[in-house]
Amino acid sequence: MTSFFSKPLLGLSAALVLMGCGSTALVSTPIESIDTTPLKISDLTDAQKKNWGHLDLVSDTIPGMSVDKAYSEIIKNRKGETVIVAVLDSGMDLKHEDLADVIWTNKAEKAGDGIDNDKNGYVDDIHGYNFLGESYNEQLEATRIVRLKLGDAKLQARAKTKVDTEYQTASQQKQQYEQIFQTVKNADDAVKKELGKDLYTAEDLAGIETTDAAMQQNIAILSQMLSYEDSIPVVLEQVEAGIKHFSDQLNYNYNVDFNGRKEVGDDPYDINDLGYGNGNPQNRQEDESHGTHVAGIIGAKRNNGIGANGVANNVAIMSIRAVPNGDEYDKDIALGIRYAVDNGAKVINGSFGKSFSPEAKWVYDAIKYAADKDVLFVHAAGNEGADLDNPANPNFPNDQVDNGPEIADNVLTVGALSSKYGSQMVASFSNYGDVNVDVFAPGDEIYSSMPGNEYEFQGGTSMASPAVAGVAALIRSYYPKLTASQVKHIIMESGLAPTTKVILSGDAAKTATLDEVSTSGKIVNAYNALIMADNVSTGKIKL
Secondary structure (H helix, E strand, O other), X not given: OOOOEOOOOHHHHHHHOOOOOOOOOXXXXXXXXXXXXXXXXXXXOHHHXXXXXHOOHHHHOOOOOOHHHHHHHHHOOOOOOOEEEEEEEOOEOOOOOOOHHHEOOOOOOOOOOOOOOOOOOOOOOOOEEEOOOOOOEOOOHHHHHHHHOOOOHHHHHHHHHHHHHHHHHHHHHHHHHHHHHHHHHHHHHHHHHHHOOOOOOHHHHHOOOOOOHHHHHHHHHHHHHOOOXXXXXXXXXXXXXXXXXXXXXXXXXXXXXXXXXXXXXXXXXXXXXXXXXXXXXXXXXXXXXXXXHHHHHHHOOOOOOOOOOOOOOOEEEEEEEOOOEOOOOHHHHHHHHHHHHHOOOOEEEEOOOEOOOOOHHHHHHHHHHHHHOOOEEEEEOOOOOOEOOOOOOOOEOOOEOOOOOEOOOOXXXXXXXXXXXXXXXXXXXOOEOOOOOOEEEEOOOEEEEEOOOEEEEEOEHHHHHHHHHHHHHHHHHHOOOOOHHHHXXXXXXXXXXXXXXXXXXXXXXXXXXXXXXXXXXXXXXXXXXXXXXXXXXXXXXXO
């Protein structure tokens, strides 16, 4: 899919229908049992909300990755090597105030001359490459299978069932959101007239004295909405976003008559049809924001007094535009991984995924190629709240076929945490799986960069994956001799391992311990990872 954002407003519709690096032993945070850490009672402050993924469980009682602690107690003023991190995603705002200083530049290429100066097969690829050309809206892979009759009859039947079902669901959801919008807007107009002002609070609503049944209903509706957001204009904005989301599904994602690829000009099911796209991976539309948000989580300029701090302080971010507003093509992902590897990336972040992958072998081969070249691939687990170990819930790409042995030892698949430590710390939308999900990391309501020098909170495993990619970049910066496989296992083994049961899929009746729903059973911790990296690099710990 285009992104792994959670869709928290979907629930709103139902509601409305009436130490240091020299340490020889790994330091646990906290040292004894993290299950004894007190639950946080008070709400997060604004500063904590914008930075919770970097905070420390012991000192803040928030399940962050101890990034700030790692900088203050381990990294300090040390100089590391610059690590190229490829963001294989939608287009990116390359001029963003918090990203411009950390964007990768291909110094062997001359901008705008129309020549492949470095002879890498890509013309004018100054900051990465754009495999989508000028296209953006796209079908889901299931829809393309139906339209093009890809694969065997069984695959086509499964795809058609999904397309027909999801199209109907999207149509119903769009209609419901439109009704919500009109209901809230009408209530808002009536209350603004009653109060004589455009902005009002829940207290203002409570202070209205009326016996009019219609006004009482308006007050009830708006009071409920203000329990979700701070103001009605924000509510209406969120509902409009929901309308657009479902409209895109109907117009593009599940529309069997739509073909977004015709603007590109290649055959996306021929891996040898090359030379398409262009060297400009800048985002093409205002709402093409996913890549910008992901990049900020990895490496937004730290401590510059604006925006947000990225996890890694020593990165060059390579933008590879390959994920449209719909499902990515296997061809673009495979070539994008190879482009990143061939042009110096040591970490690749992939915040995308889909349930159908007719040419998955191309991507598997690219992942193996990355492994052979010592490149780590970090991937989002997905946002369906599903058990990926169940064959009924496939998610591509992954690093094994049918829950079998890993095809390569350079892939980390990441589930998402919320900021609420305890039973609710696994985000309700996050996928999970003992075999298919390696670790969990902060991914719910993450503050990061958006196109046009803006910033916003977004949630999804799309946000958890770059957090881990940032930790991987930190390790590769300060311990450059460690291999991609070693970095993967350091991240998995150095995390925190709570034993308390967590709620899955937002269903209180469905609980498990982290070691039952992920390979490592751990939440990523940058502080511990750097300590373990030091011990591995000096031979004190063997992996």
